[in-house]
Each structure stands twice: as C-alpha cells, then as structure tokens.
Amino acid sequence: MTRITSVDVTDVRFPTSLSMDGSDAMNKDGDYSATYVVLRTDDPRLAGYGFTFTIGRGNDICTLAARQRAEPLVGRDVAGVVGDLGGTYRDLAADSQMRWLGPDKGVEHLAMAAVMNAVWDLAARLAGKPLWRLLSEMDTEDLVDTLDLTYLSDVLTRQEAVDMLAETVPTRSARIADMDRTGYPCYTTSAGWLGYSDDKLRELAALAITNGYRHVKLKVGANLADDIRRCTIAREVIGWDAHLMIDANQVWDVPEAIEWVNALAQFKPLWIEEPTSPDDVLGHAAVRKAVAPIGVATGEHGMNRVLFKQLFQAEAIDYCQLDSARLASINEIIPVYLMAKKFGVPVCPHAGGVGLCELVQHLSVFDYVAVAGTTENRVTEFVDHLHEHFTDPCVVESGAYVLPTKPGYSAQMFAASVAEYAYPDGAYWSTRHPHAVVVSEAGVG
Amino acid sequence: MTRITSVDVTDVRFPTSLSMDGSDAMNKDGDYSATYVVLRTDDPRLAGYGFTFTIGRGNDICTLAARQRAEPLVGRDVAGVVGDLGGTYRDLAADSQMRWLGPDKGVEHLAMAAVMNAVWDLAARLAGKPLWRLLSEMDTEDLVDTLDLTYLSDVLTRQEAVDMLAETVPTRSARIADMDRTGYPCYTTSAGWLGYSDDKLRELAALAITNGYRHVKLKVGANLADDIRRCTIAREVIGWDAHLMIDANQVWDVPEAIEWVNALAQFKPLWIEEPTSPDDVLGHAAVRKAVAPIGVATGEHGMNRVLFKQLFQAEAIDYCQLDSARLASINEIIPVYLMAKKFGVPVCPHAGGVGLCELVQHLSVFDYVAVAGTTENRVTEFVDHLHEHFTDPCVVESGAYVLPTKPGYSAQMFAASVAEYAYPDGAYWSTRHPHAVVVSEAGVG
Structure with a gap:
C-alpha cells in the first residue's frame, strides 16, 4: 500500500513586475506567483503536483490555506484517494467552519484548487497517463461521480451530465x-x-x-x-x-x-x-x-x-x-x-x-x-x-x-526553480533585498 | 498630532460548538470566532476596535490577512485617517496583488471588513459619538465621498446617492x-x-x-x-x-x-x-x-x-x-x-x-x-x-x-475575554487540550 506521507506547500514568486510582463489596466505590477503543492508518497517515484496562481502579495495567505486544506490527505492510501476523486473532493470541501470563509470563493477556494490540482495530477501519474487521457478514458458514470454538481441541478442534472458525456464516447x-x-x-x-x-x-x-x-x-x-x-x-x-x-x-x-x-x-x-x-x-x-x-x-x-x-x-x-x-x-x-x-x-x-x-x-x-x-x-x-x-x-x-503525452497534469516545477523563487527565503529573494523592499513598500502604500 | 502606533489582530474563538448554539443544517458545529482588530494610538485613551466574524477553523487565515491589510495604517496620523475615510478605504483596497485573491470576496474581503470596521469605530470614538450619529450628522457630500460606488453606476450614481441622503436631512x-x-x-x-x-x-x-x-x-x-x-x-x-x-x-x-x-x-x-x-x-x-x-x-x-x-x-x-x-x-x-x-x-x-x-x-x-x-x-x-x-x-x-449612546461602533471586547479565548494560546484553549484536539481532528476528518 502506498500512502501520502506529507504535503509540501511553497510560496513561489517570480519577479515579473521588473519587466512589466503581465501588466494591464488593473494589475500594473504583478509578481506572478504560485501556491505550489506537492503530495509526497512513500514511493519516491510517485508524487502529485498542483498549484494555484496569484500575482504576489497574499500568496503566503493562500499557502497557509492550502496547507490546512490538504492536511486530511496525510496518511491516506493513494489508491483510496485517487480511486474516489469525488469523495476526496467532498471530504476536503466539507469542513463547514472553513466553508464560512467563502463559500467556494476567494483564498479558500484558490487553496482548494491548488490541492485538488495536485490530487488529479497524482491520479494521472499513478495511471501513467496525461490527465486529458485519464479523463477521456474514464468510465462515464465514474467520471460523473467525481463532479461537484451542487447548486447546478436547475441547469444540469446528473443524468444530463451522464448523457452528454456518454454521447461522445464512440x-x-x-x-x-x-x-x-x-x-x-x-x-x-x-x-x-x-x-x-x-x-x-x-x-x-x-x-x-x-x-x-x-x-x-x-x-x-x-x-x-x-x-x-x-x-x-x-x-x-x-x-x-x-x-x-x-x-x-x-x-x-x-x-x-x-x-x-x-x-x-x-x-x-x-x-x-x-x-x-x-x-x-x-x-x-x-x-x-x-x-x-x-x-x-x-x-x-x-x-x-x-x-x-x-x-x-x-x-x-x-x-x-x-x-x-x-x-x-x-x-x-x-x-x-x-x-x-x-x-x-x-x-x-x-x-x-x-x-x-x-x-x-x-x-x-x-x-x-x-x-x-x-x-x-x-x-x-x-x-x-x-x-x-x-x-x-x-x-x-x-x-x-501540441498534444501532451507525459503522465500527469503537467504541473510539476523543477525543484531548483522552487528553491530559487521560494518567498521570502529562496535564493532569489533572499539575495535581492532591494527588490524585496520595493515589493513590501508597494504593499504599504 | 496623534498617530496610529500599532495594529493588534487576534484570533479569538468561543467554544460554542459545545452547546450547539448556532447549529443549523449547513453549519453543525461552529466555534463562533472573531478576527479582532485593535488600532492603537499614542493617546492611551484612544483606540479603534473592529472585527470580522468566522465560525472557527480558518480564523487564523483571516487574522493573517487582516494584519497585512492594516499594515499601511501604522504610523499614520489619526486625523488624516478618519478625516478621509473614503481615501483610507481606497488606499487599503488598492493593492492590486491582494485584489487578485478576490476581488472583493472571501478571506481578503473579510479582512478588509475587520480593518475598516476598526477605522470607523476609531472615527466615531474620536468624534465622541456613537457611529449611527456620526453618520447621521455627517455632511452629505462628505458621507458620499466615503462610499465605494465602483461597479454600481448602472444602478446608483454618485448624484443619486447625494440626492437620496440629502432628502432625509430635514x-x-x-x-x-x-x-x-x-x-x-x-x-x-x-x-x-x-x-x-x-x-x-x-x-x-x-x-x-x-x-x-x-x-x-x-x-x-x-x-x-x-x-x-x-x-x-x-x-x-x-x-x-x-x-x-x-x-x-x-x-x-x-x-x-x-x-x-x-x-x-x-x-x-x-x-x-x-x-x-x-x-x-x-x-x-x-x-x-x-x-x-x-x-x-x-x-x-x-x-x-x-x-x-x-x-x-x-x-x-x-x-x-x-x-x-x-x-x-x-x-x-x-x-x-x-x-x-x-x-x-x-x-x-x-x-x-x-x-x-x-x-x-x-x-x-x-x-x-x-x-x-x-x-x-x-x-x-x-x-x-x-x-x-x-x-x-x-x-x-x-x-x-435600545438606541446606543456611547462613542464608537460598540465593537470593543473586554481585554480579559480576548486574552482568555485567543486561539490557540489563550487561557481557555491552552488549558482545554481535549477540546482543542477535537476541533483539530474534525478539521482533519
């Protein structure tokens, strides 16, 4: 049995504001960032990678939220987690105290996205398939079982979802x-x-x-x-x-x-x-x-x-x-x-x-x-x-x-990139105090 | 000149789940909580108190967000902060990197509510009036200047707001x-x-x-x-x-x-x-x-x-x-x-x-x-x-x-209550490990 042994969540920030990449009328100086989640297992060859995307300040808050959200996964059997991807999602979403902070919006939802992206990545890696293929080859009823249809039944019932997907199988x-x-x-x-x-x-x-x-x-x-x-x-x-x-x-x-x-x-x-x-x-x-x-x-x-x-x-x-x-x-x-x-x-x-x-x-x-x-x-x-x-x-x-072919959701970052751009202690940020200070001052202004 | 010298944000949780106070079909076991903000000034008789409300887990995340959100207030002149309550709001809301985490929803917005509630409490205390009276006696144009009318002009223009309020003055x-x-x-x-x-x-x-x-x-x-x-x-x-x-x-x-x-x-x-x-x-x-x-x-x-x-x-x-x-x-x-x-x-x-x-x-x-x-x-x-x-x-x-008469927004808690129910280090939580563990286990389940 392979278990999830730990969840590492890292605040990774790239200094994109320096080059104005990503500048628009609302977001003038984003430092493109990821709340980066790694689900480690006791099989060193198997892990799940996922993230949500933010543009700088506040990524630490998402990181904390993702750590808390992922905590129930630690110690669980990988086969159980990826064998019931609807149940796993519902377990993580079910905490009514955390739900109050949304529901289903803002920081807590971004954190949920980061964690579940890592779970789906893990599922596809375990299956040895790129995620699109895992989804395309999954039994229709099983796939629909993974879906969150809450609050949608006036527009999309479970049966409609099954029928729409079944129609494309052949x-x-x-x-x-x-x-x-x-x-x-x-x-x-x-x-x-x-x-x-x-x-x-x-x-x-x-x-x-x-x-x-x-x-x-x-x-x-x-x-x-x-x-x-x-x-x-x-x-x-x-x-x-x-x-x-x-x-x-x-x-x-x-x-x-x-x-x-x-x-x-x-x-x-x-x-x-x-x-x-x-x-x-x-x-x-x-x-x-x-x-x-x-x-x-x-x-x-x-x-x-x-x-x-x-x-x-x-x-x-x-x-x-x-x-x-x-x-x-x-x-x-x-x-x-x-x-x-x-x-x-x-x-x-x-x-x-x-x-x-x-x-x-x-x-x-x-x-x-x-x-x-x-x-x-x-x-x-x-x-x-x-x-x-x-x-x-x-x-x-x-x-x-080009059609992706490697197993997973293509969500894995190089460990060296994560180490360099981890905020605030990675090599990039810790050695560039002037820029780090500018970022902080902008936050104070 | 009186300055804001510090912002204290405390994660305060009351163990209401023990008595089922507040239980409903969605929220079965809330521990009613506050992200409690105190704006301290260099006048020991003057402070601003505010909070947002959560139901337990995740209140630490709101606390972190409120600390960051309030940071720009430290060092500012109280008269300037409460003399331009629209400008203060816009300053705190303007951080485009934090805006990405909403916008205007979830944890970041709850944090903004907590901080601005404390700012309005401070304004009313400085004026020596209960908040309802401060608002009722404020010049109409000045009051409208404090309002966030962004995204509302298809339904409510500034002039309409002025007219509606002016009509009730006499x-x-x-x-x-x-x-x-x-x-x-x-x-x-x-x-x-x-x-x-x-x-x-x-x-x-x-x-x-x-x-x-x-x-x-x-x-x-x-x-x-x-x-x-x-x-x-x-x-x-x-x-x-x-x-x-x-x-x-x-x-x-x-x-x-x-x-x-x-x-x-x-x-x-x-x-x-x-x-x-x-x-x-x-x-x-x-x-x-x-x-x-x-x-x-x-x-x-x-x-x-x-x-x-x-x-x-x-x-x-x-x-x-x-x-x-x-x-x-x-x-x-x-x-x-x-x-x-x-x-x-x-x-x-x-x-x-x-x-x-x-x-x-x-x-x-x-x-x-x-x-x-x-x-x-x-x-x-x-x-x-x-x-x-x-x-x-x-x-x-x-x-x-009954019509409130004391200055402020009635948002101040007793220091002893805050100290007792601060999570996880206050007297209540630190001496009741069994319950604290139950809370934590529920979060993990």
Whole structure:
C-alpha cells in the first residue's frame, strides 16, 4: 500500500513586475506567483503536483490555506484517494467552519484548487497517463461521480451530465487522433501587455503572425487615445483576416464599458474581455447586448460553478474563459464545460500566469475529445513565459498546443526553480533585498 | 498630532460548538470566532476596535490577512485617517496583488471588513459619538465621498446617492427622537437552532413572545418531517399573529428549495432565508417566483455590493440581510442600503455571531434616520449570546434594540475575554487540550 506521507506547500514568486510582463489596466505590477503543492508518497517515484496562481502579495495567505486544506490527505492510501476523486473532493470541501470563509470563493477556494490540482495530477501519474487521457478514458458514470454538481441541478442534472458525456464516447478515439495530428488552436497575449512600448507591440504582433497565430490580444482600458493608437498599430500589423481581441481587466463600470468598447468597434475586435466586475452577471449581459456583434468574454476571475451557471443562464457571455487554478480543479471545471455545451457557449480557457498553459492544454483537449467535439470558434490562451520552470512544459507549434503525452497534469516545477523563487527565503529573494523592499513598500502604500 | 502606533489582530474563538448554539443544517458545529482588530494610538485613551466574524477553523487565515491589510495604517496620523475615510478605504483596497485573491470576496474581503470596521469605530470614538450619529450628522457630500460606488453606476450614481441622503436631512432629528423613544424592532433566532430539542424550542419560543418579540425564526432544511414537527410546535406556541421565519442556510439546490418551502407553506412563514447558494442571484429570483407569497431573504453570505446590486436588479429577494462583518464596512454597506431603498427592498441585517448585534444596531438606526425613513416591514436580527464579552453590549427591551449612546461602533471586547479565548494560546484553549484536539481532528476528518 502506498500512502501520502506529507504535503509540501511553497510560496513561489517570480519577479515579473521588473519587466512589466503581465501588466494591464488593473494589475500594473504583478509578481506572478504560485501556491505550489506537492503530495509526497512513500514511493519516491510517485508524487502529485498542483498549484494555484496569484500575482504576489497574499500568496503566503493562500499557502497557509492550502496547507490546512490538504492536511486530511496525510496518511491516506493513494489508491483510496485517487480511486474516489469525488469523495476526496467532498471530504476536503466539507469542513463547514472553513466553508464560512467563502463559500467556494476567494483564498479558500484558490487553496482548494491548488490541492485538488495536485490530487488529479497524482491520479494521472499513478495511471501513467496525461490527465486529458485519464479523463477521456474514464468510465462515464465514474467520471460523473467525481463532479461537484451542487447548486447546478436547475441547469444540469446528473443524468444530463451522464448523457452528454456518454454521447461522445464512440467517437472519442477519432478526435484523439485529430488532436495528435493538429494540436489545439491557441492565441497569444504576449504582444499586448499594457506596459509594452508601441515598438515592442508592433514587433511582437508581427512575430505572432509569423509564428502562425490567427489571434492577437491587446490590453486596453487605461486611456482611450492610447487604446485607439495601439489597436491601429495592431491592425496595421496583423491585417483584417486575423482576429484582434481586447481585454480591459475589469476596470470599467457597465455604462463606461459600453461607451469605451463602442469607441473601439472600428477595430472589429472579436471579443471584449473582462469589461467589468467578474461578479456582475447582469452587467455582462447588459454590455453584451450593447456592444454586439463584438463578443463578451470573461472567466479568469469567475469564482465558482454557480457564477458560470448564471453567466450562461443570463446569456451574458459569448466566450467562457474559465480558470484552471481558480475553479476547484476538474471536479468543478467539467461541470462548467458541460453547462457551456448545453448553452452553446465556447470555452476558451484563461492561461498565462504561472503554469496555467500547462494545465489548460489538458482541459481543451478533453473538451474537444469528450464534450464539445469541435474546435470551431474556440481558441485557448497562450502566454510565452515562465515555462522554463516546468519539467513538462507545454509545446506550441504553428499556433497550436501540441498534444501532451507525459503522465500527469503537467504541473510539476523543477525543484531548483522552487528553491530559487521560494518567498521570502529562496535564493532569489533572499539575495535581492532591494527588490524585496520595493515589493513590501508597494504593499504599504 | 496623534498617530496610529500599532495594529493588534487576534484570533479569538468561543467554544460554542459545545452547546450547539448556532447549529443549523449547513453549519453543525461552529466555534463562533472573531478576527479582532485593535488600532492603537499614542493617546492611551484612544483606540479603534473592529472585527470580522468566522465560525472557527480558518480564523487564523483571516487574522493573517487582516494584519497585512492594516499594515499601511501604522504610523499614520489619526486625523488624516478618519478625516478621509473614503481615501483610507481606497488606499487599503488598492493593492492590486491582494485584489487578485478576490476581488472583493472571501478571506481578503473579510479582512478588509475587520480593518475598516476598526477605522470607523476609531472615527466615531474620536468624534465622541456613537457611529449611527456620526453618520447621521455627517455632511452629505462628505458621507458620499466615503462610499465605494465602483461597479454600481448602472444602478446608483454618485448624484443619486447625494440626492437620496440629502432628502432625509430635514427630518432626521425627528426620527432620532423616535429611535430614542422606541428603539429599533428586532427578532430572535435564539429559539430555533437545529441542535435544540423540541422542549427547548417550545420553551424558548414561548419566552420570546413573553419578552415582546413579534417574530421567531427556525432553522430548517435537514429533514422535512423534523421541520414540519418543529414548525407545528412553533405555531402552537407563538400563534398566528406573530411572524414565523425559516432559514435553510444554503442547503438546497433551486428545485429542492422550491419543493421544500412549498411543503412548509402551511405554516405561513414570513420568509425563507438562504434557500440556496448565496451567489445564485437568478436562483433566488426563481425561488421567489415559485414560493410567493412567502418572501425570500438572503445576505449574510452576500459577498459584496455587486452581488446585492444584482439581487435587487433581478428582483430576487424580499428582504436584504446584509452582513456588517462580510461587507467592507460602512464604505460598502451604505451603498447597499441606498440601492435597497431605490428598489424598495427592506434591509433586515443579519446578526448574531460574535458582536454582529453590536454593529447592526448602528446600521438599522442609520437606515431609519437617514435612508429608509421607516421601520415598516423591517426587523433586525438579535441573538442573545456572547454579548458579555463586549464593553458596550447592545441592549434589547420589549423586542427592540435600545438606541446606543456611547462613542464608537460598540465593537470593543473586554481585554480579559480576548486574552482568555485567543486561539490557540489563550487561557481557555491552552488549558482545554481535549477540546482543542477535537476541533483539530474534525478539521482533519
């Protein structure tokens, strides 16, 4: 019998604020960070890796929450934990005292995501399969047993979930072959960070098209004149056959969003992403009506399945951008995919950050193979940074994620990276006091 | 010049799970807890006290978050902090790295509530007024400057807020006199905890009526036969002139809520409280339509102003039960009151817990004096426990909160109580290892 012997949770922070990678109208100086969970077993060759993503300060709070959340796993039999992934999830979620701090939102939910991502990684490693394949080959009833359908039955019953998944079983192997041949289409945000100069934007947008991308995304929302100038540059570079997306990162109220997006309509964006508060279902619905045919996209801050249920019910979004480290892992993510299919909304997962690309490639492949059955009108985010810290980094070729083949959820980081960027005692932070102080002062201001 | 010299944040937990006080269908064994904030100044007679409320495990996480959130206050001039309560709020909320962990929800938002509650307490103490009076006598424009109206302008503009408040100014002193005479009407939840026996329910419900209450609330949702029996007992005791409310604490999906509540319709409850997920705006709207004329109430887990905006827009609730320790203090609470007035929804604040009654009495008085101008169809929760730990406990007579007169937000706890129930090192917890271990084991299970 193999047991989980310990759970290591590390606060890992990368100093991305130094280069303005990741800068947008709301998040000006993020230090991309991971609350990194390792489930160790008494088999030295077997461990589970997972994380949630934050942007710096507060990652220590998530780390503490993840340690507490994972504690019940210590001492358990691995086969029992991964043999009942629904039961494991429910056990960890059931603590009613901790539930009070959400429920299912904020720090506690991010911690749940980190821990359950590690559990699913462990399950896939034990099975010797990449996670997308584990999910695609799992018995339908068993897979549905893992799902958290709480509060969803007005939109998605257990039987509907079973039926939707069962329907795709006969044709899955053909679609796996497709994925092996073509990969899953992606787009790049790397060109469009708000802190980049016009020259850097022009250069990176051109590079994106050269590299086979058909979509380029720009951050907007700080200054309308700047946005018009940057969108003009982007269209000059990518032309009008490629897609331009714009992303406001929640900086607007609803009336302002409508006015601003319509002022950018001349650039024919495919979507406006995060026009307003991520909690505002009815606000997104109002924006969508007012800016059509420009699509509305949101989801990276979509706190839980109940929020997504309502986004679908209210016909509030054209694109669902669920987040693999904010939703409570596969148990909560697959229900969102199923609801999206029922309502005809394409899922284009949020990625970037730390390791989110590594995770979402599995989700998108599973969606194509077992849920949506199509890549039409779908494109998954890709941001080309921090992959060097992962042992099984995603590979993108000609604007598509190459089908991952290694066992697990691609969530393992190199021990050397974790050691170097552990906060505040890792080699990087402990030897760079000046920057550490700047970070701390910004927190105090 | 008086400065804030330090911020003490203490994890205080009361062992309420021992007596089943506070037990309901979702929260079976809460240890009512406070993340308790003290803003100390270099004037030993002046400090600000505030808290958020949790039910046990995870209160340490809130404590850490509140410490970080309050850090920028240390060293600041008290007059500057309380002279610009909007600026102070925005400063503390502006950290974009911490914002990522919400935004405006979960642990980080609870921490913000705790800190800003202490800031408002400090402001009222410095002014020598109870908080309700500070708010009622503040210049209208100055008061509106303190409010967080972000994401609300599609429903409430700044000018509307100014106009709504200005309209009540001429008549406020008359209503203050009313409050001094009658107090603010309340109801009791003390009778109806799910863990109480039928005899205890019968006895406490009778006592409530004897004590002048016109409303009694029961916890429901664990077992329908039990609920029918308990509602029968309650109606036998209180008769049909008094109001019976029922509270499911989020245990149902939407279809189940509709079915269950209609099965209890024979008892003519005034409202069903928390029928489903607190995040489910559209779910509450659906329940409301299906169970009318029974009202729908929710709000104690209402995460932020954007959630309440939507509850109003969707006509999802008949009673708004905002929480004084979950919303980010006065800055976010008054906007909810203003929106409630605009949509004609009475606010009946959630209370109980630790010290929530002490806070909400100020809110309800302010609502009567400066916003709603009426107590019609309004009643504020009262639960009779843990008041002995507060230096200025609320006083309830003949089913009404007596107008508080002491300076501040009534948020100060006795130092001896804090010392005794500090977790895990206070006298209570450190000498009761067996119970502390039980708590810990429950967390592990």
